[in-house]
Amino acid sequence: MLSILIPAYNINTTLLVKELYNQIIECNIEFEILVYDDGSKSSINITNREINLLKNCTFKELPNNIGRSAIRNLLANDSKFENLLFIDAGTFPKKKSFIRDYISLKNKNVVHGGMTAMDETPKPPFKLRWVYTKKRESKKGLHSCNFFVKKNILKKNPFDETLKKYGYEDVLFFNSLKKKNIPVYSIENPVIHNTDDDANTFIRKNEDAIENLVRLINDNKLEKDKVGISKYYYQLKKIKLDRLLINVFKILKPFLTRNFNSSYPSLLLYDFYRLGYFCLLKTKK
Structure with a gap:
């Protein structure tokens, strides 16, 4: 049954x-x-x-x-x-x-x-x-x-x-x-x-997930304005701030990694990392 x-x-x-x-x-x-x-x-x-x-x-x-x-x-x-x-x-x-x-x-x-x-x-x-x-x-x-x-x-x-x-x-x-x-x-x-999952493993899994998301949007299996991270990217792209965010993401990445492994990991910084990685992938497509 x-x-x-x-x-x-x-x-x-x-x-x-x-x-x-x-x-x-x-x-x-x-x-x-x-x-x-x-x-x-x-x-x-x-x-x-x-x-x-x-x-x-x-x-x-x-x-x-x-x-x-x-x-x-x-x-x-x-x-x-x-x-x-x-x-x-x-x-x-x-x-x-x-x-x-x-x-x-x-x-x-x-x-x-x-x-x-x-x-x-x-x-x-x-x-x-x-x-x-x-x-x-x-x-x-x-x-x-x-x-x-x-x-x-x-x-x-x-x-x-x-x-x-x-x-x-x-x-x-x-x-x-x-x-x-x-x-x-x-x-x-x-x-x-x-x-x-330690912080580094969890972040690697998130990177895999974002790679999946980019492909699903590119293949029209998910709508780009229906997923938060994608919606924010296209808003940034519209006002030409996506590349600025990528540069900031690259500079801050070591700091973000330290925070994620600390006693006080920030979900706000986690969100920024995911958005930065999404923007980075989109510029490579």
Whole structure:
């Protein structure tokens, strides 16, 4: 009745799977839990293989990395049931009723549960990711890290497999649902995001995401005035300030990096970094 689908890469998922397993056993329904590692070839997978010992649970190691979009589509295609629940590795349900709350809404086509940050503040250089989750991701937006969807909906609206790297695959997916007037029902049923990404790793992921965004806009898959960072760029370009911002960005980059790794990372400076990097990429096109 419910397929729980967990895309993973180089991460221990056993605690997450055991929590989900215990919750769904209490619901007394048919289920499966599929965890696919996207070709990480990590020694951590020795531990992850213990998942196969649990009833109706499968841990599979892909021979090659296929990307964040393709692995979600693959999990959906391999699933047995019409009800799909996607949960990212590196998260953990906040509530003991997490699975039960989703099952109660099984008649909905798409349900988004949200994300929240860990209660404990991490030390630098892990604080930037935590602050971003706490102040931004937990407040707004739709994320593919925690959502329920009917299999037929996903198969008709798959994740864009041309996106191999991190970023904007969820924006594109939920945007496609919106264009087809498929409602997304939001509830307060969050997963807690861990803080395993240090500041430099998180910034590199953001650069990957911005590269995806530039390509999606160039390919007319996302409208340039519908995404904040792109909208600001075109406003700057219109008044011929985009190149000035690029020069300032290049000068300040070492200072920005130090701030991101500090005890007081600034989301304002984080926004400036992302805009500066976007402008830089656009001038190269």
